Amino acid sequence: MKIVASSFGSAGDFLPALAVGAALRRRGHEVQFVGNPFYETRVRNAGLGFIPAGEHWDVYDKIEKNPAYADPANTGLLLRDLVGPNTEATYRVTRDMLRSEPADIVVTNDANFGALWAAAEHGVPSVLVHASPALWMSWQAPVVFGDWAPTGFLSRPITVAARWFMGWYMTRFLRPLAQQIGTSLPDVSFAASERMAAIRLGLWSPTLRGPVKSDPKNGTICGFARASALGGTHRGVPREVEAFLAAGPPPVVIALGSVYALTSGQLLRNIAQACADSGHRCLVVGHPLGVEFPTNTLAVRYAPYDEVFSRAAAVVVHGGAGTTGEALRCGRPVIGVPLAFDQFTLCSWIKKLGVGVRVPVAGRTRSGFGRVLGRVLSDDSMKRRATGASRRFAEERDGAESGADAVESLAMQRLAARQ
Numbered sequence: 001m002k003i004v005a006s007s008f009g010s011a012g013d014f015l016p017a018l019a020v021g022a023a024l025r026r027r028g029h030e031v032q033f034v035g036n037p038f039y040e041t042r043v044r045n046a047g048l049g050f051i052p053a054g055e056h057w058d059v060y061d062k063i064e065k066n067p068a069y070a071d072p073a074n075t076g077l078l079l080r081d082l083v084g085p086n087t088e089a090t091y092r093v094t095r096d097m098l099r100s101e102p103a104d105i106v107v108t109n110d111a112n113f114g115a116l117w118a119a120a121e122h123g124v125p126s127v128l129v130h131a132s133p134a135l136w137m138s139w140q141a142p143v144v145f146g147d148w149a150p151t152g153f154l155s156r157p158i159t160v161a162a163r164w165f166m167g168w169y170m171t172r173f174l175r176p177l178a179q180q181i182g183t184s185l186p187d188v189s190f191a192a193s194e195r196m197a198a199i200r201l202g203l204w205s206p207t208l209r210g211p212v213k214s215d216p217k218n219g220t221i222c223g224f225a226r227a228s229a230l231g232g233t234h235r236g237v238p239r240e241v242e243a244f245l246a247a248g249p250p251p252v253v254i255a256l257g258s259v260y261a262l263t264s265g266q267l268l269r270n271i272a273q274a275c276a277d278s279g280h281r282c283l284v285v286g287h288p289l290g291v292e293f294p295t296n297t298l299a300v301r302y303a304p305y306d307e308v309f310s311r312a313a314a315v316v317v318h319g320g321a322g323t324t325g326e327a328l329r330c331g332r333p334v335i336g337v338p339l340a341f342d343q344f345t346l347c348s349w350i351k352k353l354g355v356g357v358r359v360p361v362a363g364r365t366r367s368g369f370g371r372v373l374g375r376v377l378s379d380d381s382m383k384r385r386a387t388g389a390s391r392r393f394a395e396e397r398d399g400a401e402s403g404a405d406a407v408e409s410l411a412m413q414r415l416a417a418r419q
Helices: 011-026 037-045 059-065 072-100 113-121 152-181 190-195 239-246 265-277 305-311 321-330 343-353 366-377 380-395 399-418
Strands: 002-006 030-035 049-052 105-109 126-130 199-202 219-221 252-255 282-285 297-300 314-317 334-336 356-358
Touching: 002 011, 002 072, 002 113, 011 030, 011 037, 011 105, 011 126, 011 321, 011 399, 030 037, 030 072, 037 049, 049 072, 059 072, 072 105, 072 113, 072 152, 105 113, 105 399, 113 126, 113 152, 113 190, 126 399, 152 190, 199 399, 239 282, 239 297, 239 305, 252 265, 252 305, 265 282, 265 297, 265 366, 282 305, 305 321, 314 321, 314 366, 321 343, 321 380, 334 343, 334 366, 343 356, 356 366
Parallel strands: 002 030, 002 105, 030 049, 105 126, 126 199, 199 219, 252 282, 252 314, 282 297, 314 334, 334 356
Antiparallel strands: none
16 A cells, blocks of 8 residues: 655644554555655654655744744744645645655645645545544533633533634635645635545544544544654663663653743743752753753753653653653653643643643742642552553553554555445
């Protein structure tokens, strides 16, 4: 089977589609990955062929230099400067590939409509990968938008309104972009673009959020994609991190994802100082350049979450999809500090599972984190629940493998329909 895969975004957005592509490659399928040259090393480390699309730019460097990209109030700026150019470049490369050599399936993620549109134009079935349940929100699956979390009946109409607004906002972005690109598709609204996918894969754990009746009819919750090892340009735990972990008791590990770690210097410093105040060692994974941390703290730009979280006393995460999955897999208490978008929902689910706490924005001071750390690190029942959740996660199949099953099943259905 010949597959064209593509993805875009932060590590949490990008890696699940790459992990599905890697799973298909391991099964012997031919997988060519289309993406910005920035991702080439990661793609090749996953064993896939790589086709560059667009000018090389370091996604994380751009965000670190302009933190406004990470602010939800500036979503339009993010779409215009990053998502739009990538969508156009991916569309043109994928279109030309499908013109010259037909493919059986196109796999892409929900931050990359270019590959989806090219597949629809050429009649190639596509698979849309979702790292987070956010795009499946509905009255049956309400979400949380901030520290104020409406409960009961109120949460449902607010979620429905938010879903409508997101569709309207994205359609305002997609239609002019499609016109600029020159696609022949008659309807590229947000809803129509989602419907172009033959199947939609939810790559999160059903332990966190199971299926509901209002989910997409062609949607399948596959489980969490264990993709952390694909996130760096080097494999394994860096030597300095290994030495730090071996040199003392388990530290508190702070990991705010590939994007928000670059824009949250003061928050990271407050947490690290709270750790130092209470005599705990601290490992910070990802941080802005130039931030000073206290003694007993090691700050590194990258380390694989799947290998360092399990060696922590507790983990502090922002609630991104990938980071949350790894936090729940590791069996350690979780401290959630959501910053934007669906992170508030995911951190609220962490709290609901009883495996951690969610720290409100107003409580994110040095002293506030000191109190939270004291409570979490002394709570034996929370530790037991975290261990139990880890065991349930361990029993679940890798979401990337389940996603690959769904892609193969789609291909078989298409083949049977032709015969």
